[in-house]
Amino acid sequence: LWNKCLLTIGETVSGQAFDTWFAPIRPVSLVDNELTIQVPHRLFYEWLEEHYVEVLKNSLNAALGTPGRLQYRINPVKTKVRTPSLSRRQGQLTEQVQLTQAKMPGNPFVIAGVGRPRIPSNLDDKYTFTNFVEGDCNSLARNAAKAVADNPTQTAFNPLVIHGCSGLGKTHLLHAIGNYVNEKYPDKAVLFVGADTFTQHLVDSIATNSTNELLSWYQNVDILLVDDIQQLVNRKKTQDIFFNLFNVLRQNNKAIIMTCDRPIIELDIEERLRSRFQWGLSADLSEPALETRMAILTCKAMNNNVELPTEVAEFICFHIQHNIRQLEGILNTMVMKRGITGQEKLDIPLAKDVMRSFVSDIHREVTPEIIQKAVAEHFDLDVEKIKSTTRRRQVVLARQISMFLVKQHTNNSLKNIGKLFGGRDHSTVIYSLKTVEDLMDTNDEVKRALAELDRKIRIGKGEW
Ligand code: ADP
Ligand code: MG
Numbered sequence: 001l002w003n004k005c006l007l008t009i010g011e012t013v014s015g016q017a018f019d020t021w022f023a024p025i026r027p028v029s030l031v032d033n034e035l036t037i038q039v040p041h042r043l044f045y046e047w048l049e050e051h052y053v054e055v056l057k058n059s060l061n062a063a064l065g066t067p068g069r070l071q072y073r074i075n076p077v078k079t080k081v082r083t084p085s086l087s088r089r090q091g092q093l094t095e096q097v098q099l100t101q102a103k104m105p106g107n108p109f110v111i112a113g114v115g116r117p118r119i120p121s122n123l124d125d126k127y128t129f130t131n132f133v134e135g136d137c138n139s140l141a142r143n144a145a146k147a148v149a150d151n152p153t154q155t156a157f158n159p160l161v162i163h164g165c166s167g168l169g170k171t172h173l174l175h176a177i178g179n180y181v182n183e184k185y186p187d188k189a190v191l192f193v194g195a196d197t198f199t200q201h202l203v204d205s206i207a208t209n210s211t212n213e214l215l216s217w218y219q220n221v222d223i224l225l226v227d228d229i230q231q232l233v234n235r236k237k238t239q240d241i242f243f244n245l246f247n248v249l250r251q252n253n254k255a256i257i258m259t260c261d262r263p264i265i266e267l268d269i270e271e272r273l274r275s276r277f278q279w280g281l282s283a284d285l286s287e288p289a290l291e292t293r294m295a296i297l298t299c300k301a302m303n304n305n306v307e308l309p310t311e312v313a314e315f316i317c318f319h320i321q322h323n324i325r326q327l328e329g330i331l332n333t334m335v336m337k338r339g340i341t342g343q344e345k346l347d348i349p350l351a352k353d354v355m356r357s358f359v360s361d362i363h364r365e366v367t368p369e370i371i372q373k374a375v376a377e378h379f380d381l382d383v384e385k386i387k388s389t390t391r392r393r394q395v396v397l398a399r400q401i402s403m404f405l406v407k408q409h410t411n412n413s414l415k416n417i418g419k420l421f422g423g424r425d426h427s428t429v430i431y432s433l434k435t436v437e438d439l440m441d442t443n444d445e446v447k448r449a450l451a452e453l454d455r456k457i458r459i460g461k462g463e464w
Contacts, residue, residue, distance in 0.1 A: 001027070001030055001035065001063050001064070002025075002027035002035070002037070004059075004062075004063035005035075005056075005059040005060055005062075005063045006022060006059075008058070008059035008062050008063065009022050009055055009056070009059045010022075012055050012058075012059075013052070013055060021048060021051075021052060022052075024039070025037045025038065025039055026038040028073055033064055033066060033067070033068040033069060034068065034069040034070070034071060034156075035060055035068060035069070035070055035071070036070075036071040036072070036073055037070065037071070037072060037073070038072075038073045038074070039072055039073070039074055045072050045074055045251065048072075049072075049247055049276075050272060053275055053276075053279075054275070056070055057070065057279075069156060071253075072251060074251075120191075121178055121182060121189075121190045121191055121192055122191065122192040122193065123175055123178040123179055123182065123190065123192050124175050125175075125179055126175075127171070127172040127173075127174075127175035127176050127179065128175075128176050128179050128180070129142075129145075129146060129149070129176045129180055131299065131303060132169065132172055132173065132176055133292060133295045133296045133299055135288050135289060135291070135292030135295065136289060136292070137168075137285060137286045137287060137288040137289065137292055138168070138169060138173075138285050138286075138288070138292075140283045140284070141162045141164075141169075141173060141283035141284065141285050142173065144157055144160055144162075144281055144283045145160065145162065145173045145174075145176060145177050145257070145283075146180075148160050148177060148255055148257060149176070149177040149180040149181050149184070150180075150184070152181055152185070152188065152222065152223045152255040153188075153222070153253050153254075153255065154253070155255050155280075156280075156281075157280045157281035158250055158253075158255055158256060158279070158280045159246075159250070159255075159256040159257060159258055159276075159277060159279065159280040160255075160256075160257045160258070160280055160281050160283070161229075161257075161258050161259070161260060161264055161277055161280065161281070161282045161283070162174070162257070162258070162259045162260075162282075162283055162284075162285065163259065163260040163261065163262060163263055163264070163282060163283075163284050163285070164261070164284050164285030164286065165261060165285075165287075165322070165323075166261060166323065166325070167322070167323035167324050167325035167326060168285040168286070168287065168288075168323070168324060169285055169324060170227070170228075170259035170260075170261075170285060171227055171259065173259075173285075174192060174225045174227055174257060174259055175192065175225075177223070177225060177257055178190045178192050178223065178225050181223050188222040188223060189220060189221050189222045189223070190221070190222065190223045190225065191218070191221040191223070191224055191225065192225040192227065193224070193225070193226055193227070194226075194227045194228055194231070195226055195227065195228050195229045195230070195231035195232050195238075196228070196231045198226065198238065198242070199231070199232075199235055199238045201214055202214070202237070202238055202241060211241075215241070215244075215245060218245055218249075219245065219248050219249065219252075221249070221254060222254050222255070223254065223255045223257070224249060224254060224255070224256050224257070225257050225258075226256070226257070226258045226259070227258075227259050228259060228260070228261065229258045229259065229260045229267070229277075230260050230261050230262060230267060232269055232273075233267065233268050233269055234268075236270075239269055239270050239273055240270075242273070243270070243272060243273050243276070246273070246276055247276075250276075250279075256280075258277070263282065263284070264277045264278055264282055265278075287321060287322055288324065289377060289380075290317055290318065290321075290377055293317040293320070293321070293324070293327060294313055294314065294317050296324055296327065297313050297316060297317055297327050297328075297331060298313055300327075300328055300331055301313070301331060304331075304335070306331070306335055306346070307345075307346070308331070308346055309345070309346065309347070311348065312346050312347060312348055312351050314456075315348050315351055315352075316330055316331070316351055316355065318456055319355060320355070320358075326358055329358060330351070330354050330355055330358055333354045333357075333358075334346050334350055334351060334354050337350065337353070337354060338350065366409045366410060366457055367410065368406045368410055368412060368417075368420050369383075370457065371402055371405045371406050371409060371410075371453075371457060372386055372387075372402050372406075372420075374453055374456050374457060375398050375401055375402040375405065375453060376398065378398075378449060378452065378453055378456075379394060379395075379397075379398040379449075381394070381395060381398055385398075386398050386399050386402055386421070387399075387420075387421050387422040388422060389422065397446070399421060399432070400432040400433075400435050400436050401436055401446070401449060401450065401453070402421070403417055403421060403429055403432045403433060403436075404432065404433055404436040404437075404450075405450075405453060405454070405457065406420065407429075407433055409457055414426045414429045414430060415429075417429050436450075
């Protein structure tokens with residue numbers, strides 16, 4: 001296999017580069033599509049990582065015919081980079097932590113308890129896999145996170161990057177990984193850190209001349225969880241240091257999991273970092289569908305021993321679509337307000353009252369867009385599909401029902417409705433309305449869909 005790789009590499013790089021950087025590499029093993037190669041020394045490895053990452057990766061993928069992974073081993077005779085055995089390492093770890101602490105006044109790390117020394121994880125045990133509700137919007141990210149947590153030292157996803165907009169569960173998943181690892185592998189050192197906090201640690205350590213101690217401290221972590229790496233943007237120095245840390249950790253099979261509020265490709269950081277970040281797996285969190293929002297809100301209510309009537313939950317979830325933190329905030333505020341006014345039940349008027357302060361841009365009036373969106377969501381389709389020319393039965397039905405509801409709830413003319421649905425002519429609209437009217441009496445699926453959509457849309461109407 002390595003010979004195959006060399007063939008591809010030879011085609012891509014100059015003869016001199018080949019002789020200098022690839023000829024000395026020795027293949028060590030190939031296990032589960034993971035190729036381990038041995039390089040003469042650390043600088044050699046760094047140079048390869050810096051300049052030939054893509055070449056190596058592409059040649060490996062080509063030779064395997066499927067995405068593979070690459071591990072380096074540095075010639076053990078010349079340099080020792082592998083961490084020593086666990087118990088010894090932990091001994092070292094204590095010294096380093098204490099050293100760092102002694103040298104750094106106001107050190108943010110506090111060693112909890114006496115007993116066995118451990119790196120304080122900064123984890124919030126409120127966030128676990130158990131209370132993370134899975135849905136289409138998050139299942140890839142959730143399952144990748146779980147896979148890493150199950151087997152942090154042999155993860156295929158290194159680094160794992162979870163990205164998505166604010167309030168969709170990135171930080172939750174990061175803590176969940178940490179908490180899970182802490183439970184399953186109590187002797188692994190887990191550290192959760194925000195990218196901003198990391199920068200702050202560096203700045204502090206520079207002030208107290210203890211950057212080396214800080215870094216060796218970080219390097220002893222087994223699972224590094226970095227939240228909000230978009231905060232590295234515009235921080236050249238932090239990026240440089242993080243780059244080195246990243247390489248050392250990854251080289252030593254330490255798991256790195258990061259979150260970001262945008263896809264890595266859109267992240268304005270040094271190219272070498274960006275390419276590293278793309279080595280593993282990127283999984284995104286998208287906006288949850290109505291039923292997932294319902295499940296999450298219901299779960300939060302249950303965990304807080306709050307009785308939340310279904311119609312109130314539906315009302316909230318129908319309107320709050322983009323941010324789970326907001327969903328939760330509304331629930332919490334309702335509970336608080338109820339406490340103040342002594343009101344017994346969480347009801348829709350209270351929900352409206354609270355939501356007004358949370359959401360400014362809520363639709364006050366039923367528009368064709370709202371209807372199209374509601375129908376699309378109901379049938380699990382894109383709005384664009386509904387407007388398209390597709391003749392798939394389910395899409396056609398969704399389109400006809402949307403037209404019907406637009407006619408019912410808004411005062412658009414037939415001609416206008418045709419326009420709203422991809423420029424159909426007015427006879428098509430008439431035919432659609434007629435079809436739905438007929439199906440309404442005969443077809444249970446349509447009957448149910450109409451009833452549910454009607455309710456949703458009316459909830460959306462309200463005076464607010
Ligand atoms: P982010 O870091 O992406 O901005 P958070 O992880 O802080 O978002 O999540 C915001 C809130 O939403 C948290 O309270 C979190 O528990 C909750 N949350 C997000 N997704 C889920 C989910 N799938 N199941 C349960 N709670 C969730
Ligand atoms: Mg967050």
